[in-house]
Amino acid sequence: MSSRNTKPREDKPKINDDEVDGYVPYVPLKKRKQKIESIQEKLKNKRIYQPKEQPDPDKNSDNESNEDEEDDMQKLVGPQAGISLIDHTTELKRKHILKEKTEDEKREEEEKALLEAMARKKQLASASEIAKGVEYTEPMKTTWRPLPxxxxxxxxxVEENRLNWHIIxxxxxxxxxIPAFKSMxxxxxxLEYLEEKGIVRPTPIQMQGLPVALSGRDxxxxxxxxxxxxxxxxLPLLMLALEEECKMSLVKGEGPIGIILCPSxxxxxxxxxxxxxxxxxxxxxxxxxELRSLLCIGGISMQEQSYVLDRGFHMLVATPGRLQDMLQKKKFNLDLTKYLCMDEADRMIDMGFEEDVRNIMSYFKIQDFAQSALVKPVIVNVGRAGAASMDIVQSVEFVKQEMRIVYLLDCLQKTAPxxxxxxxxKNDVDDIQEYLLLxxxxxxxxxxxxxxxxREYAIKSxxxxxxxxxxxxxxxxxxxxFPQIQHVINFDMPKEIEDYVHRIGRTGRSGKTGLATTFINQSSSTQVLLDLKHLLMEAKQVVPKYLTFIPDPTDKYRKADGSIDTSIGCAFCGGLGHRIxxxxxxxxxxxxxMASMRQHESSFGGGGGGNDY
Structure with a gap:
């Protein structure tokens, strides 16, 4: 039997748990509370976030004591504090070190964050530009200048003139x-065409908007x-197309110079x-x-306009869905395009065209197209956004759901056609037409x-x-x-106050007066009825008693004289009866x-074309 040589085993040094990096020993709850109470007692008459005083060489012992207290204070908020952050914050608020925010302050912060997010989301740029962080700093250059x-x-x-014409x-x-077309x-x-149409003097939006657009400004x-x-x-698109054609005529395969996108x-x-x-x-x-225009909308055959496509065209008017389809099929390109207008832009986004618009932006020659993102934009505002025309008499009537179609005949007697x-x-539209025909x-x-x-037959007739x-x-x-419309009737109250404003805006145009009658009942949304009440008050219209009985959370924002403070309304839709x-x-x-995202996930990216109305 042989024996193996073995070294005597050395005793391993004992490890102190406190020395292990990152390890904190367990302390019973009772001891933690006692330690916290002792620290809080020391801090009872001392602010926690007080700057350190300069050390006094004559008071070394006091310095050491202060450093100990600082260590204890750091432990109170550090990983070894033994107290949750929530409890710590509560204690600070109790000592009035942290100020408790009011509900109004919290709402204001949320609204501000929401508005910033909406502004970033609605940036007029292609998806690739946003992803790459592409930014533009100089507006487009044009040859137009105001008269000396x-x-x-x-x-x-200049400011006095804007004030007189209510231009902001x-x-x-x-x-x-500029108050005259000739001076532009x-x-x-x-000028002859405008005079034939009875347009002798520019409206306020034209006085300021035309010089801005003609100057090449966003x-x-x-x-x-x-x-x-x-x-x-x-008019600015027409002038830009005319200038480009005079410089060099467009030929087959070229154009457009500018685009106008419309929601319908x-x-x-x-x-x-x-x-x-x-x-x-x-x-x-x-x-x-000759200046040639192309119409690009759903429901019409593009072969009918093959003559324009073959010769090249200067101006394009389109709906987003059909335009995107034509670009994907390479029927034309946007290499020469310098002008883009989104008519009723908010409506276009509401109708689900936002993604189509971003896709369209990706077809532009970026280096030649300064408007692919708004560059130093000029905001021209004539009246509050979302306000109704003061030339419209608004009548709001409570009519039971089942009585509306019968009451229509009485309303038709108010004015001439x-x-x-x-x-x-759609079903209500068909039912109303059938009833009226009968x-x-x-x-x-x-x-x-x-x-x-x-649709074209109905509009034309x-x-x-x-x-x-x-x-x-x-x-x-x-x-x-439709300049001659005497009367607009809302068979129902729309779900958004914006739609109400645009509906009644079909009458009272170009300085003429008009009448708008609206049916409301218990099925109408309380939120939109509050917006309607404030809109009527703003326009100095009669407010029906039914609307005054609805509890209004915005009453606390009313001015001392009882008038409406338009700054308290929703910054997103313009409604005065609610906040954003x-x-x-x-x-x-x-x-x-959310529904679109769920649909996209379920279809794994399948789908096509885009909307068109």
């Missing part, structure tokens, strides 16, 4: 408002319906026809070249379920006076111009986004 006499006006005079602006180096240097044929234009916004963005087919066709009329007037003068009736859904009323109808031919009543969904509530955190439009948008 307007450039020489003192700043005080925000931005840098803003051109002065438009060609003589354009602009956000806000004005009530019927104020002439369409002309404020159509009807609005796009109306804008397109206006540009065609202006171009024809220029060409007929014999002094100017033409009359426009709005309803929320009663001998000449009525036509449009909604998203109609074919393009049916109504515009020409062959039909007395047009029944429509909100597809006709924005942008469409309670905005029904924002909530609906969130639900739509």
């Amino acid at each position: 006499r307007y450039r020489a006006l003192p700043k005080e005079i 602006v925000d931005g840098q180096n803003i051109p002065p408002p 240097r438009f060609p003589e044929p354009v 602009m956000i234009g806000i004005a009530f319906t019927g104020s002439g916004k369409t002309m404020a963005f159509s 087919r009807e609005l796009a066709r109306q804008t397109y026809e206006g540009l065609c009329s202006l171009s024809k007037k220029l060409e007929e003068s014999g002094k100017y070249p 033409p009359v426009l009736i709005f309803a929320e859904n 009663k001998g009323v000449e009525a036509v109808a449009i909604h998203g379920g109609k074919t393009q031919d049916e 109504y515009r020409e006076g062959k039909k007395d009543v047009l029944v429509a969904t909100d597809i006709a509530s924005k942008g469409l111009d 955190l309670d905005c029904p439009k924002l909530e609906q948008q969130r639900r739509a986004e």
Whole structure:
């Protein structure tokens, strides 16, 4: 039996648990409480966040004592404190070291964060630009300048003129408002066209908006319906197209120079026809070249416009869905495009076109297109955003749900035709039209379920006076111009106050007065009824008693004299009866986004084309 040589085993040094890096020994709850109470007793008459005093060399012992106290204070908030952060914060608030925020302060912070998030989300740029952090710093350069006499006006005079015309602006180096079309240097044929249309003097949005756009500046234009916004963005596009054509004629495969995006087919066709009329007037003068426009909307065959495509075109009016489809099929490109206008931009985003617009932005030649993101934008505001025209008499009546269609006949007796009736859904539109036809009323109808031919026939016959009543969904509530409408009837109260404003804005246009009658009942949303009440008060209209009985949480924001403070309304939709955190439009948008995300996840990215109305 052999024995192995073994070294005597050395005793391992004992490890103190306190010395292990990151290890904290367990301390019973009773001991932790006692330690905390002793530390708090020391700090009873001393502020925790007090700066250290300069050491006194004559008081070394006191210094050591103070350092011990500092160590204890650091342990109170450090990893070895033995007290939760919540308890620590509560103690600080009890000592009035941390100020407790009020509910109003918390709401203001939430609203501010929400507005900042919305601003970032709505940046006018392609998805790739946002991802890369691409930014632009210089506006587009143009050759247009105001006349010397307007450039020489003192700043005080310019501000006084804006005040007289109720124009509010925000931005840098803003051109002065110009009160005459002739002074804006438009060609003589354009001035003749405007005079033939009865447009002798520019409206406030045109006085300020046209000089801004002609100067090549990015602009956000806000004005009530019927104020002439369409002309404020159509004329600058016409002038830019004319200048480019005079420099070098477009040939096959080239164009467009500029694009106008519209939320609906009807609005796009109306804008397109206006540009065609202006171009024809220029060409007929014999002094100017032909300017060609292309209409790109759903429901029409693009082969009908193959002549324009073959020769090259200067101006494009489109709905987002169809434009995106044409770009994907490479029917044309945006290499020469310098001008982009989004008509009724908020409406376009609400209708689900945001992603389509971002995709369209990716087709631009970025180095040649300074407007792909708003660069030093000028905000031109004529009246509060979301306010109703003061030329409209608003009548709000409580009508039971089942009595509305019968009561329509009584309402039609209030004014002479033409009359426009709005309803929320397609079935109601069809039922109203059928009822009116049975009663001998000449009525036509449009909604998203109609074919393009049916929609165009209804609009044309109504515009020409062959039909007395047009029944429509909100597809006709924005942008469409029917100058002779005497009366607008809301068969139901829309879900958002914005839609109400745009509905009634079909009457009372171009300085004429109009009447708007709205049916409300217990099925109407309380939130939108509060917005309606504030809107009526702002416009000095009669407020029905039914609305005054609804509890109003915004009463606490009312001014001392009882008037409405328009700054307390929702910054997202413009409603005066709620704040942004309670905005029904924002909530609906969130639900739509969540539903879209769920659908996208379930389909694993399948899908196509985009919307078109």
